[in-house]
Amino acid sequence: MSLRHRAWLQLNGDPPGDGHLSPGNWALAIIIIIAVVASIVSTEPDIEAQYSTLFLRMEWFFGAAFSLEYAARIWTAAEEPGTQSDLRKQLAFIFSPLGLIDLAVLIVTLLPILVPGVGVLRLTRLLRLVMLAKFGHFSSAFRDLALAIHSRRYELYVTIALAGFLLLIGATALYLAEGSVQPEKFGSIPRALWWSIITLTTVGYGDVSPITPVGKIMASIVALAGIGLVAMPTGIMAAAFSEAMQQRREELHKNDHHDS
Amino acid sequence: MSLRHRAWLQLNGDPPGDGHLSPGNWALAIIIIIAVVASIVSTEPDIEAQYSTLFLRMEWFFGAAFSLEYAARIWTAAEEPGTQSDLRKQLAFIFSPLGLIDLAVLIVTLLPILVPGVGVLRLTRLLRLVMLAKFGHFSSAFRDLALAIHSRRYELYVTIALAGFLLLIGATALYLAEGSVQPEKFGSIPRALWWSIITLTTVGYGDVSPITPVGKIMASIVALAGIGLVAMPTGIMAAAFSEAMQQRREELHKNDHHDS
C-alpha cells in the first residue's frame, strides 16, 4: 500500500456505525478539543492576561497543525474512490463543504498570527469556534440524527406548533392578569413571552413571576397544562433517534451473519 | 377543471398525513402568522407608538386578505363532494365550526378599521388572537392528537388524579410545617398550593421556599416523590401520539404497496 493511501486511511478511515477512530483521527480530535478549550478559556480576561505567552504559542502550534492537516487532506484526496484524475478529486475536496470548513478554520487560526492586533478582537476569537464544525469529518452520527428527525418531522411540526400556541396563550393570559400590576414585566405580550418561555421550559429563574392571586391561578393552569407540551418535541426526537440507531445495529448484525 | 374547482383545491387540498400545503394555503398560513406576530408586537407600547401607521396599514391589508379568503371559501364550498345544491353546501360551510371561526376572525379584524377608537381597546386586540384557530383549516394533525389522547384517557385520568393528590398532599405538608413561620406564603392550603405547583412542575421561581429544617425535609420528600408524577400525564400523551403517527405511517405504506 502506498504511503498516500495509508495517510488517506488515517484521515478518513472510520467505518460508519463502528465508532472507532483511526490513530490519526484521534490525534486530530484531541488537537481540535484543546484548541476549542483554549479559545474558550482565553476569553476570560484574568487568565488571558496571565498566560498570554502560552496562548500565543498554542496559536502557533494549532496554526501549524491545521496547515499540515489541510495539506494532507488535499494530498490524500486523490485516493478517494472514483475514476476522475487526481487533480479533479483534489479540487472536489477543496470545494466540498468539509473542505471549505477546513479552509475557514485555517484562515481564522492563522489570521491572529499573521496580522498582529487582530487576535485581540472579540469577534476573531469567537470565529475560532467554527473549528467545532471540523468534527463533521469524524462521524456519520449527525447525519443519522438528521434522518431520524426527518422521519418524524410531521409529529415535530404538530408538537412544535402546539408548544408555540401554548407559549402564546400563556403569555396572553399573564399579560391580561398582571399587565397593569407589573407593567415592566407583563406590560406587553412580547414581555410576557419571556415569562412564558422561562416557565414552560421549567427553567424558572424567578426574575418574573405573578404576584396577584388571579395571575398565580392562571400561571398554575398554564404551568400544569404546558409543562409536558414544551417537552414533547424532544421526547419524540429522542425516541426517533434511539430507534434509528437500534435498526442500524440490527442491520449491521444481519450483514455480519450473512458475510460469515 | 373549472376555476372554482382549482380554487377549492388550493384552499382545501392537503391530503391527510402528507404534510404538504398547497401554494394557496402556504400564502394564507404566512399571512395568518404575520397577522398574529403584528398583534403580539403591537401590544408593546414603545413599538405601537413608533409604528402606529404601519400597524394601521397592516390592519387594512389583513382585513382585505381575510375578506377575500372568506368570500373565496364560501364561493368554493359548492365544490365540496356531495349531492346537495350549491347553496346548501355554502350554507353548510358558513355554519360549520371553521366557517364561524373565519367569520369571527373577519369581524375582529375589520372592527378596528370600521369603528375608529375600538382598536385602542386591549380586549379587541387580544380577540385577534382568535385567528390562530384558522390553522384548523390546514391539518388533520390536531384531530390525530385528540384521538391519541382519547385512546389513553384512562391512564391520563389516573395519572392526573395522582398528580392532583400529590399537589394537595405537598401543599398540606408545607402548610403544617411552615404555615406559622411564613404565613404570607404558607398560611393556608390554597397559598401553599402555589408553592406545590411551582415546585412539582420543577419551575422553582424561588419566590416561595421552605426555610425551617422540618419544612425543607418535607419539601425534599415531596419533590423527590412527586417530580415524576406530575410529568407522567405528558409522557403518556407523547407516547400515545407518537405511536398513533407511527401506525398511520405504516398503514399509508401498506396502502401504497397495495395500490401499485
Next chain:
Amino acid sequence: MSLRHRAWLQLNGDPPGDGHLSPGNWALAIIIIIAVVASIVSTEPDIEAQYSTLFLRMEWFFGAAFSLEYAARIWTAAEEPGTQSDLRKQLAFIFSPLGLIDLAVLIVTLLPILVPGVGVLRLTRLLRLVMLAKFGHFSSAFRDLALAIHSRRYELYVTIALAGFLLLIGATALYLAEGSVQPEKFGSIPRALWWSIITLTTVGYGDVSPITPVGKIMASIVALAGIGLVAMPTGIMAAAFSEAMQQRREELHKNDHHDS
C-alpha cells in the same frame, strides 16, 4: 331486581377497566370533591371569616351525605356475592379497609358538628383530607398502578439507589467546595443535601447556589451527570404503567371477540 340489589349496583357497579361510573357513584364523587375543596378553601383565614356560616352549613350537608352513604354501604353489603349470612357480609364490610376509611371520614366530618369548638383546630380540619381515600371505592386503577410498579421493582430499586448515591455525592462535593465560604448553606452534608435535592430535581429555587469557581464547576458536573438519574425512576414507572394498561386493553379486546 330488589331495591337493595339496585342500590348495591349503584354503589359498587363499575366494571373494572371501563372507567364509567354509575350515577350513584358520580354523585358521591362530586360530593367528595366539593367537600375536599371546601376543606382546602376554609384554611384561608380571610375566606373562612367571611363565609363561616356557609362552611358550617356545608359541614352539616356533608355529614348527612356521608352518614347516609355509610348506612347504605352497610345495608347493601349483604348483596356481595358469597354464601355467608347477610350479617357476616355486613361485618366484613365494616372491618374492611374501605369500610374503616368510610367510618374514619364519617367521624372526622361529624366531630366538628357534634363537638363545637373542635372545628377550629387546624388538625381536625386537615384530618378531613382523609376523605380523599374514599376514592378507593371507585377504581381499580390504583391497583393497576401498584402492580405496574411491582413488576418493575428491580429497576426501581437500582435507579432509586443510584439517585440516592448521586444526591449524596453531590452534597459531599459542594460541602467540600463551599462549606467554609457559605457555612449557613453548605456547612454540613445534611445542609448541602437540601441544595443537591433542589438542584437534581431541577427545581432550582435559587436560595442556595455555589458562588466560588470550584463550587460552580462541581455543581455543573453534578447537574449534568445527575439530571437524568433523578428522573429515571419516574420514567420507568410511567413506561410500566402505560404498558400494563396497553396489555389489559388488548386482553379486554380479545375477550370481547371471544364472547361474540
Next chain:
Amino acid sequence: MSLRHRAWLQLNGDPPGDGHLSPGNWALAIIIIIAVVASIVSTEPDIEAQYSTLFLRMEWFFGAAFSLEYAARIWTAAEEPGTQSDLRKQLAFIFSPLGLIDLAVLIVTLLPILVPGVGVLRLTRLLRLVMLAKFGHFSSAFRDLALAIHSRRYELYVTIALAGFLLLIGATALYLAEGSVQPEKFGSIPRALWWSIITLTTVGYGDVSPITPVGKIMASIVALAGIGLVAMPTGIMAAAFSEAMQQRREELHKNDHHDS
C-alpha cells in the same frame, strides 16, 4: 453442609436478578446504611457537639462489625467454586476490587478509633463514604446498568457531543449579547457556561439571567432548542436499562419453563 459453606451462602448467596438478599446480607446492608447516615449527620456541627459520645460508640460498633465481616469474607472465600487451594482463593479475594474496598473501609473506620484526634479531620470523615462502595457486594444490577449503557454508547456519544455543542453555543451567544452589560456574569465564555449549564438543565437558580432584550431573545431560543437535547442522554440510558431488564426477565422466565 459445613458451617463455612453456610456462612459463605449468607455472605454471597443472592442469585442474580432475583433481588432477594440473604438474612446475613440484609443485616450487613442495614449496618452500612446506618454507618453512612451517621457519617453524614455527624458533619452537622450542632449535632456532632451534642451527640459526640453516641457517635464515638457507633464508631466502635461499626469498626467491630466491619472487622468481623472482613474476617468472615476471607474465611469463607475458600468456599468459592474452583480447584485452587483454599489459601489461593483467600488471597484472590483479598486482592480483588471488592476485597480492597472492604480493606479500605475497615482502615477508614478503625483509624479514628486507633489514632485519637484524626477523627476530627474533615477528610477522614468523608473518606468513610467509601463504604457506599461496599454495596457492590450485593447486586449484579450495577453491572446490568453498565452493560445497558455500553450497548447504547454510540447514541450516548452523539447526544452528549450535541449537548456539549449546544452548551457552548448558548454560552457564546449570551457572552456576545450580555458580556458588556453584566461583565461579572457573562464577561467570558467560561462564566457564561455557568449560565448555559444551569439554564439548559432547567435548574434555573436565577443568580444569572439575561436583562437586555437581545439577551432574552437569544436565551429564549437557546432554552427552547436545548431543553430536550441536554435531557436526551438520560432518556436513552433509561430506555436501554429498562429494555435490558425486560430481556433478562424474559430469559429467566424461559429458563424456568425449560427446567420444569
